Amino acid sequence: MAGRDxxxxxxxxxxxxxxxxxxxxxxxxxxxxxxxxxxxxxxGLLVSVPLALLARRGRHWAAPVLGLTTLLxxxxxxxxxxxxxxxxxLSASLVVxxxxxxxxxxxxxxxxxxxxxxxxxxxxAARGMGYGPVRMLWQVELxxxxxxxLAGVRIATVSTVAxxxxxxxxxxxxxxxLIAPAxxxxxxxxxxxxxxxCVLLALVADLLLLGVQRLLTPWTRTAAKGA
Amino acid sequence: MGTGVLGGAWDWxxxxxxxxxxxxxxxxxxxxxxxxxxxxxxxxxxxxxVGLWLGHVGRGGALAVNISNAGRAVPVFAVLALFxxxxxxxxxxxxxxxxxxxxxxxxxxxxxxxxxRExxxxxxxAARGMGMSGRQLFWKVELxxxxxxxMTGVRSAAVQVxxxxxxxxxxxxxxxxxxxxxxxxxxxxxxxxxxxxxVALLALLVEGVLVAADRLVAPSSRHRRTLRTxxx
Numbered sequence: 001m002a003g004r005d006x007x008x009x010x011x012x013x014x015x016x017x018x019x020x021x022x023x024x025x026x027x028x029x030x031x032x033x034x035x036x037x038x039x040x041x042x043x044g045l046l047v048s049v050p051l052a053l054l055a056r057r058g059r060h061w062a063a064p065v066l067g068l069t070t071l072l073x074x075x076x077x078x079x080x081x082x083x084x085x086x087x088x089x090l091s092a093s094l095v096v097x098x099x100x101x102x103x104x105x106x107x108x109x110x111x112x113x114x115x116x117x118x119x120x121x122x123x124x125a126a127r128g129m130g131y132g133p134v135r136m137l138w139q140v141e142l143x144x145x146x147x148x149x150l151a152g153v154r155i156a157t158v159s160t161v162a163x164x165x166x167x168x169x170x171x172x173x174x175x176x177x178l179i180a181p182a183x184x185x186x187x188x189x190x191x192x193x194x195x196x197x198c199v200l201l202a203l204v205a206d207l208l209l210l211g212v213q214r215l216l217t218p219w220t221r222t223a224a225k226g227a
Numbered sequence: 228m229g230t231g232v233l234g235g236a237w238d239w240x241x242x243x244x245x246x247x248x249x250x251x252x253x254x255x256x257x258x259x260x261x262x263x264x265x266x267x268x269x270x271x272x273x274x275x276x277v278g279l280w281l282g283h284v285g286r287g288g289a290l291a292v293n294i295s296n297a298g299r300a301v302p303v304f305a306v307l308a309l310f311x312x313x314x315x316x317x318x319x320x321x322x323x324x325x326x327x328x329x330x331x332x333x334x335x336x337x338x339x340x341x342x343x344r345e346x347x348x349x350x351x352x353a354a355r356g357m358g359m360s361g362r363q364l365f366w367k368v369e370l371x372x373x374x375x376x377x378m379t380g381v382r383s384a385a386v387q388v389x390x391x392x393x394x395x396x397x398x399x400x401x402x403x404x405x406x407x408x409x410x411x412x413x414x415x416x417x418x419x420x421x422x423x424x425x426v427a428l429l430a431l432l433v434e435g436v437l438v439a440a441d442r443l444v445a446p447s448s449r450h451r452r453t454l455r456t457x458x459x
Contacts, residue, residue, distance in 0.1 A: 078393045
């Protein structure tokens with residue numbers, strides 16, 4: 001009889017019994033996944049703004065900053081996490097550091113694209129009104145750079161959610177932690193559930209950030225409608 | 228990481244014993260090249276015709292562009308893990324190859340589509356005005372002009388596939404990733420660095436080979452391009 005408890009024994013792909021009996025494990029893994037991703041993207045953003053400002057100062061700064069952040073992206077994630085091991089040990093900060101380094105490629109470019117897109121006339125008008133460099137950055141340039149910046153944040157977040165799974169190699173991979181041992185034991189329901197949750201997480205994060213983007217930059221929608 | 232670790236990696240690579248046998252560099256390198264080469268070729272065979280065709284007919288733009296964003300959300304590790312708990316696990320390198328194909332198709336497709344749409348519309352209109360058929364337009368105007376962008380996309384996909392193929396080691400499949408995981412499990416940092424260096428070198432080599440291959444094809448199309456500019 002295909003009872004409620006037989007799908008675990010039968011090792012089915014879809015198993016509600018698995019979700020209910022391991023809900024605590026699933027919640028813990030999801031929570032870890034979310035905070036590792038959020039911490040990585042937030043720190044990545046905090047690091048990428050000064051880097052983008054540095055890259056903007058001229059070609060002799062832009063080339064090394066962009067070159068280095070692009071180079072980082074080609075380092076295999078497995079190697080990145082393994083190489084950081086002597087520095088951090090088996091810790092979440094290891095995974096966060098690796099993910100921050102990856103996010104820089106997308107975020108620095110996003111911030112730069114946003115800052116480059118600020119119209120020259122606007123900056124000249126602000127300068128004419130007596131705005132200093134700091135006030136100009138905070139009140140004129142960064143707000144106008146928001147659409148491109150947030151587009152970068154969305155891409156970085158979605159790829160970070162996916163990459164976090166590789167953190168399973170040090171036992172700090174959020175939902176990846178459930179996937180790795182389930183491969184060894186051929187536990188189908190666990191692999192599928194954790195994978196689907198991971199994709200859903202990326203989707204939800206993307207939609208949330210889209211909402212944030214719309215709230216923060218209402219002018220982009222009216223402009224699009226007017227055009 | 229100081230010179231000590233790099234020096235250690237150099238020593239590891241210099242030891243002939245590390246190159247021989249099933250877990251040796253030669254075998255892992257061969258597996259890596261086979262798996263990523265096959266995956267890239269299959270991904271190109273699927274993605275380029277579809278992307279170029281969509282770009283040519285000018286339809287499905289939203290799909291072609293969004294598919295690479297959607298692809299980003301799918302972890303390669305999870306896809307590989309799913310294959311490894313399915314009957315595919317007994318099919319040799321197939322799980323890795325299929326996972327890498329799924330990973331490489333979206334960006335290749337988007338890039339091919341964008342490359343073709345970036346071709347100057349006035350040139351396309353002119354060619355159409357000269358009475359070129361859709362097929363002539365594609366082969367003689369759009370494809371030669373889009374080639375540069377499409378090849379750039381293929382190169383970046385190739386580098387990403389070579390880097391990502393290391394993930395296969397996490398589910399016990401072959402490739403250079405195994406050198407990294409083996410070093411990781413035995414706290415052998417020089418071996419981890421050596422594995423990462425080998426992957427990086429392979430990626431650079433692949434990029435170099437593709438640039439050279441591109442140059443070999445380029446002169447003829449550049450010649451055609453100047454001729455066409457003279458005509459128009």
